[in-house]
Amino acid sequence: MKKITIAIDGFSSTGKSTVAKRIAKHLGYVYVDSGAMYRAVTYYAMQQGFIDSNHFNIEGLVENLKAITISFKFNNALGFAEVYLNGINIENDIRTLEVSSFVSKVAEISEVRQKLVEQQQQLGKDGGVVMDGRDIGTVVFPDAELKLFLTASPENRAKRRFDELVKRGDRVLYDEVLKNVEERDYIDSHRKDSPLVKAEDAIEIDNSNMSKEEQFHIVLGLVDKRINSI
Ligand code: CDP
DSSP states (O other), rough: OOOOOEEEEEEESSSSSHHHHHHHHHHTOOEEEHHHHHHHHHHHHHTTTTSSSBBOHHHHHTTGEEEEEEEEEETTTTTTTEEETTTTOOTTTSSSSSHHHHHHHHTTOHHEEEEEEEHHHHHHTTTTTTEEEEIIIIIOTTOSEEEEEOOOHHHHHHHHHHHHHHHTOOOOOOHHHHHHHHHHHHHHHHSSOOOOOOTTTTTEEEEEEHHHHHHHHHHHHHHHHHHHHO
């Protein structure tokens, strides 16, 4: 059976990675979390002192992009690939609200995007990939056979992200999570390079009132239909 490319884009915390991971597992495809790559660069910038709440040394980061190697290694116990920065597993470190508070500023930089998009295209060059992010259907894989665009109300999304962070043991307030979700939505949709927009041929799914199970079956139905149409 032909292996297609599935691009899933959408606003922050719309459950893209949850459904993408499950679809990839079901089909035996590779799942790539492109957001994890932007988070990894952000984590690097924080470690090197290029970014904090008072300043952002963009030139410093851009000059050092060559020193950043991002890789993914499949974790059998978890059932998905974890992200590594220069050989070190940073899967947990990149999910904090602090990284979330800087990541959209880092993702605005064209040099950062160029580096990561190139790697993403390389990872998906043989098809059989499910990739989620903001510009997958528009920039990374404009020819993807199936493009989805996920949305949900900001309050729903903030609640989901808040629950995730609390479950991890992070001490966060719902209001600051909501503020972060709204800020990232704004920056991601208004940046010059590769803004978050729905690709013309993407199918929009509002999952505000959908369970993870319902969403999985809806997406799986769309995948089957698309594969059978080829
Ligand atoms: O998990 P969540 O939806 O909150 O975000 P993510 O997928 O981990 O992405 C984190 C951030 O990386 C986004 O808010 C964007 O600023 C940036 N990003 C991007 O610019 N392009 C992508 N393809 C993926 C993420």
